[in-house]
Amino acid sequence: MFTGLIEHLGTVSHIDVDSAGATLIISDSAAILDDCHIGDSIAVNGCCLTATEFDKAEKGGWFKVWLANETLERSDLGERVVGDQLNLERAMGIHARFGGHFVQGHVDTTATIVERTPDGDSIRLKFQLPEPTPTRPSLLRYLISKGFVAIDGASLTLTEVNDSDRTFGVMLIQHTQEKITLGKKQLGAKVNIEVDMVSKYLEKSVTAALEGEGAEGGLGIRTMVEKIVEEVLVKKGLAK
Structure with missing residues (x-):
C-alpha cells in the first residue's frame, strides 16, 4: 500500500x-x-x-x-x-503521516496528455482515457471533480472530468512539477492511471445490494422494491 x-x-x-x-x-x-x-x-x-x-x-x-x-x-x-x-x-509505513490517498500500485490503464496549459507558476494538464472495450470498461465512473487519482503513482486532485470526451484534468503547482516526472512530460505522452480503489469497492457493494448477491433469501433491493410496488398496485386494484 x-x-x-x-x-x-x-x-x-x-x-x-x-x-x-x-x-x-x-x-x-x-x-x-x-x-x-x-x-x-x-x-x-x-x-x-x-x-x-x-x-x-x-x-x-x-x-x-x-x-x-x-x-x-x-x-x-x-x-x-x-x-x-x-x-x-x-510502501507506506505504519508510523508515517498519511498525506495522499490509498494507492495500491495496481495500474488500471494508461491515459494520454492532450492539453498542457500554463497557469501562473502552475500547469494545468488534461488527459484522455482510451476507448472502452468489453474486457476493459470505462474508468470514468470512478473519476469525480475534486476526487483522487494516481497518475504515474502521484496522488493528485481532479480539477475537471468530462465524460463525453473521456477526459479529466489536474493542476500541478511549481513544487510538484519539480518533484515528479509528470511536470516534464509533453503532449502525447502516456501516463499510468490508478483510480481510487474505495470507489471500486463502493460500486461492487451497491451493485451486490441491488441485485441481491449474498442477500438473505436472494432478494436484492431492486427486487424488494418491485415486489412492494406490485403489492401496492394489486391492493389498489391497478394490477392483478
Whole structure:
C-alpha cells in the first residue's frame, strides 16, 4: 500500500526484455534504499514492483525489478528507455503521516496528455482515457471533480472530468512539477492511471445490494422494491 506521495526520482540504467517480461535496473536511488530488503515493494511510476536485487552504493544506489507481461500491457513501463526518470515511493509505513490517498500500485490503464496549459507558476494538464472495450470498461465512473487519482503513482486532485470526451484534468503547482516526472512530460505522452480503489469497492457493494448477491433469501433491493410496488398496485386494484 502506498500514499501517492513521490519520495524520489530514479533513473533507468538497464533494460532487458524477453518473451516472459522485462527486467529494469533503476539507479540514482540511494535515497529510498536505506531500509530496503530483498522482496520489498516499491512503486515505480505507480506500479507496485518487487525489489529482487539492490546495492545502496554503486551507481548512486540501484535496485532491480521484474516486470511481468501483465504489467507491461497495463502500464507505460514497457516504453521507458535508458536515461528516463521514474517516480519512486516505498510502501507506506505504519508510523508515517498519511498525506495522499490509498494507492495500491495496481495500474488500471494508461491515459494520454492532450492539453498542457500554463497557469501562473502552475500547469494545468488534461488527459484522455482510451476507448472502452468489453474486457476493459470505462474508468470514468470512478473519476469525480475534486476526487483522487494516481497518475504515474502521484496522488493528485481532479480539477475537471468530462465524460463525453473521456477526459479529466489536474493542476500541478511549481513544487510538484519539480518533484515528479509528470511536470516534464509533453503532449502525447502516456501516463499510468490508478483510480481510487474505495470507489471500486463502493460500486461492487451497491451493485451486490441491488441485485441481491449474498442477500438473505436472494432478494436484492431492486427486487424488494418491485415486489412492494406490485403489492401496492394489486391492493389498489391497478394490477392483478
